[in-house]
Amino acid sequence: MSNFNPTEQAHRRFNPLNGEWILVSPHRSKRPWQGQQEAPDRSQRPTYDPTCYLCPGNTRANGEVNPSYEGTFVFDNDFAALTPDVPTGTTDIGGLLRAEAESGVGRVICFSPRHDLTLPEMSVMDIRRVVDVWTDEYRTLGARPDINYVQIFENKGQVMGCSNPHPHGQIWAQRTVPGEPAKETIQQLAYFEKNGRSLLTDYLAIEEREQQRIVFENDHWVVLVPYWAIWPFETLVMPRRHVQDLTQLTDAEKDALAEAVQQLTIRYDNLFQTSFPYSAGLHQRPTDGQAHESWHLHMHFYPPLLRSATVRKFMVGYELLANAQRDITPEYAAQRLREQSNVHYKQTLD
Amino acid sequence: MSNFNPTEQAHRRFNPLNGEWILVSPHRSKRPWQGQQEAPDRSQRPTYDPTCYLCPGNTRANGEVNPSYEGTFVFDNDFAALTPDVPTGTTDIGGLLRAEAESGVGRVICFSPRHDLTLPEMSVMDIRRVVDVWTDEYRTLGARPDINYVQIFENKGQVMGCSNPHPHGQIWAQRTVPGEPAKETIQQLAYFEKNGRSLLTDYLAIEEREQQRIVFENDHWVVLVPYWAIWPFETLVMPRRHVQDLTQLTDAEKDALAEAVQQLTIRYDNLFQTSFPYSAGLHQRPTDGQAHESWHLHMHFYPPLLRSATVRKFMVGYELLANAQRDITPEYAAQRLREQSNVHYKQTLD
Ligand SMILES: O=P(O)(O)O[C@H]1O[C@H](CO)[C@@H](O)[C@H](O)[C@H]1O
Ligand SMILES: O=P(O)(O)O[C@H]1O[C@H](CO)[C@@H](O)[C@H](O)[C@H]1O
Numbered sequence: 144m145s146n147f148n149p150t151e152q153a154h155r156r157f158n159p160l161n162g163e164w165i166l167v168s169p170h171r172s173k174r175p176w177q178g179q180q181e182a183p184d185r186s187q188r189p190t191y192d193p194t195c196y197l198c199p200g201n202t203r204a205n206g207e208v209n210p211s212y213e214g215t216f217v218f219d220n221d222f223a224a225l226t227p228d229v230p231t232g233t234t235d236i237g238g239l240l241r242a243e244a245e246s247g248v249g250r251v252i253c254f255s256p257r258h259d260l261t262l263p264e265m266s267v268m269d270i271r272r273v274v275d276v277w278t279d280e281y282r283t284l285g286a287r288p289d290i291n292y293v294q295i296f297e298n299k300g301q302v303m304g305c306s307n308p309h310p311h312g313q314i315w316a317q318r319t320v321p322g323e324p325a326k327e328t329i330q331q332l333a334y335f336e337k338n339g340r341s342l343l344t345d346y347l348a349i350e351e352r353e354q355q356r357i358v359f360e361n362d363h364w365v366v367l368v369p370y371w372a373i374w375p376f377e378t379l380v381m382p383r384r385h386v387q388d389l390t391q392l393t394d395a396e397k398d399a400l401a402e403a404v405q406q407l408t409i410r411y412d413n414l415f416q417t418s419f420p421y422s423a424g425l426h427q428r429p430t431d432g433q434a435h436e437s438w439h440l441h442m443h444f445y446p447p448l449l450r451s452a453t454v455r456k457f458m459v460g461y462e463l464l465a466n467a468q469r470d471i472t473p474e475y476a477a478q479r480l481r482e483q484s485n486v487h488y489k490q491t492l493d
Numbered sequence: 494m495s496n497f498n499p500t501e502q503a504h505r506r507f508n509p510l511n512g513e514w515i516l517v518s519p520h521r522s523k524r525p526w527q528g529q530q531e532a533p534d535r536s537q538r539p540t541y542d543p544t545c546y547l548c549p550g551n552t553r554a555n556g557e558v559n560p561s562y563e564g565t566f567v568f569d570n571d572f573a574a575l576t577p578d579v580p581t582g583t584t585d586i587g588g589l590l591r592a593e594a595e596s597g598v599g600r601v602i603c604f605s606p607r608h609d610l611t612l613p614e615m616s617v618m619d620i621r622r623v624v625d626v627w628t629d630e631y632r633t634l635g636a637r638p639d640i641n642y643v644q645i646f647e648n649k650g651q652v653m654g655c656s657n658p659h660p661h662g663q664i665w666a667q668r669t670v671p672g673e674p675a676k677e678t679i680q681q682l683a684y685f686e687k688n689g690r691s692l693l694t695d696y697l698a699i700e701e702r703e704q705q706r707i708v709f710e711n712d713h714w715v716v717l718v719p720y721w722a723i724w725p726f727e728t729l730v731m732p733r734r735h736v737q738d739l740t741q742l743t744d745a746e747k748d749a750l751a752e753a754v755q756q757l758t759i760r761y762d763n764l765f766q767t768s769f770p771y772s773a774g775l776h777q778r779p780t781d782g783q784a785h786e787s788w789h790l791h792m793h794f795y796p797p798l799l800r801s802a803t804v805r806k807f808m809v810g811y812e813l814l815a816n817a818q819r820d821i822t823p824e825y826a827a828q829r830l831r832e833q834s835n836v837h838y839k840q841t842l843d
Contacts, residue, residue, distance in 0.1 A: 149584065149592055153575055155595050157592070171574050178655060179651035292815075294814060296810035296814050459654045464774040464795075466671030
């Protein structure tokens with residue numbers, strides 16, 4: 144019999160999705176904070192900003208004019224990190240200096256013409272349009288022979304390096320499969336070959352039984368703080384059905400995803416009564432022509448805030464040099480999110 | 494023949510030390526930056542601050558009083574993430590919810606009694622004292638049967654989560670070997686078994702030939718921007734001699750390490766005329782009683798600044814969800830650092 148108490152004592156947890164460990168130090172959240180404070184985003188923005196390069200009808204840096212779009216709007220990133228025109232080529236000096244050319248595409252997705260909105264302030268119907276764009280883009284980009292992986296993501300808030308508050312996300316699609324999805328491919332395949340079910344199917348069954356890490360559920364999706372979460376209020380959004388990518392979802396499942404995203408992000412905003420920053424993105428099967436039956440579509444949310452609208456978690460010294468580390472337990476984070484209202488706090492301020 | 498041009502076009506580089514790839518997008522540094530700006534640290538601090546819990550003679554949160562130390566001062570972290578008293582214990586639910594208790598020690602190292610200094614403003618002789626403390630702590634902690642890995646590091650600057658500007662570093666030492674050094678152990682062992690020399694010995698020979706990534710050298714140490722650097726001005730500090738940890742260094746090698754750290758950090762401060770933030774730390778062989786002959790001692794510096802004292806690199810959406818990514822090439826970063834003066838800019842302002 145062990146007296147080890149994971150709600151109070153340091154321990155490591157294993158992330159079966161990427162095969163890495165994370166250090167949890169629950170007792171540490173008691174230390175006082177005297178470091179950097181972030182400016183909370185409480186700005187009131189106009190519905191239209193003539194200087195915003197994402198607003199309808201405005202001119203972008205390269206001279207192109209945005210259409211007067213009414214729902215969503217997608218275009219090629221004017222400053223894409225990946226471009227299609229790179230010739231193939233490799234370098235190899237002694238097996239130690241190794242490089243290979245990389246090509247791809249960068250896209251920008253405006254979620255709404257309204258400059259002042261964010262996902263939690265949009266209706267489920269309007270978020271559903273965003274889900275449809277994600278689906279179409281994944282399908283179209285993934286069909287290209289030069290694209291073997293499509294990363295759809297959103298950086299929200301200045302603290303997450305977002306340089307324009309207009310609600311938007313990005314896509315980086317490329318020839319090779321990047322590190323994180325490559326690890327998830329290996330881990331999911333090994334699990335599937337051993338157990339005949341997807342890793343996330345079995346994981347979800349355990350979480351349904353335990354309940355303590357679940358934040359929100361509807362008929363088709365579950366939002367939870369994963370047992371192995373790194374960021375304080377990190378969540379995993381996953382479909383109950385084992386599908387590999389967005390194109391396999393039914394209409395009802397896409398509506399339910401829109402609702403799950405809305406309900407999660409409302410709770411995030413309510414937690415510290417601020418426009419809650421995060422990076423979020425979809426993980427789907429590589430588009431390399433293989434079936435990847437073991438893959439289970441999901442979405443990660445990585446928000447940096449820890450204690451309040453102004454105090455974030457820093458992933459620095461120990462984390463960069465040694466190991467990911469968190470202070471509050473995933474169970475506590477889930478409880479905090481679960482107890483938030485499902486109505487956005489701004490709607491209750493009048 | 495390929496027309497692939499790595500100084501202009503996107504490519505991936507391989508990090509042989511940890512086995513991971515990094516995406517390099519050199520053309521992207523041309524994009525305009527409209528996002529968050531950091532406050533540069535240009536504060537003038539007093540030599541002694543009565544409210545600082547690290548200054549000599551002051552009282553800490555737990556009531557202990559710091560001695561009137563004159564060189565360095567080391568003590569157990571009052572809010573350590575790792576503590577020795579955790580009983581062993583594991584959890585395993587379906588192979589998917591896995592945890593194990595972790596124990597260890599947290600230590601704080603004050604580099605100087607002077608509240609107003611930082612490493613680049615200290616003399617080589619005073620930094621040498623810090624090197625001696627690192628060596629002693631590694632030896633003493635590493636000798637404990639309950640400690641199998643010792644991580645020595647420094648978080649410098651508010652942007653790196655440092656909550657007190659008094660010059661100091663930390664040690665987190667623990668029972669298990671954390672993720673990053675575990676990966677480096679695997680990679681270095683595989684290389685050593687194949688080639689009979691340490692990975693960094695052979696890597697250094699290539700860099701000496703190419704010269705373009707070297708920032709500073711003396712008789713015993715080389716500072717360079719590694720071919721696979723992630724952070725814009727990331728550097729690797731390594732001894733010419735293949736040793737596994739600090740305790741094997743000669744006096745001359747320790748003096749030379751102090752000089753390398755001073756010269757590197759002076760160039761960092763000079764680059765943007767600011768107190769340059771970073772996380773830095775030593776990687777040494779695990780203290781698990783094995784010889785780890787393949788290990789080659791080294792130090793990493795991970796600074797976040799990209800374009801100026803106020804514009805940093807954000808490791809967010811794509812980086813968190815998919816893959817590490819950088820905008821400027823390591824070669825360009827090395828050139829910028831190499832051309833900085835070896836005299837601290839504050840000494841030239843009078
Ligand atoms: O220990 P400190 O300085 O209070 O805290 C800082 O360094 C730690 C180790 O890298 C991090 O876990 C914290 O997020 C950071 O704020
Ligand atoms: O593309 P943006 O929004 O200009 O840039 C932001 O997202 C990118 C992708 O995560 C990051 O590489 C940048 O560091 C960040 O500032």
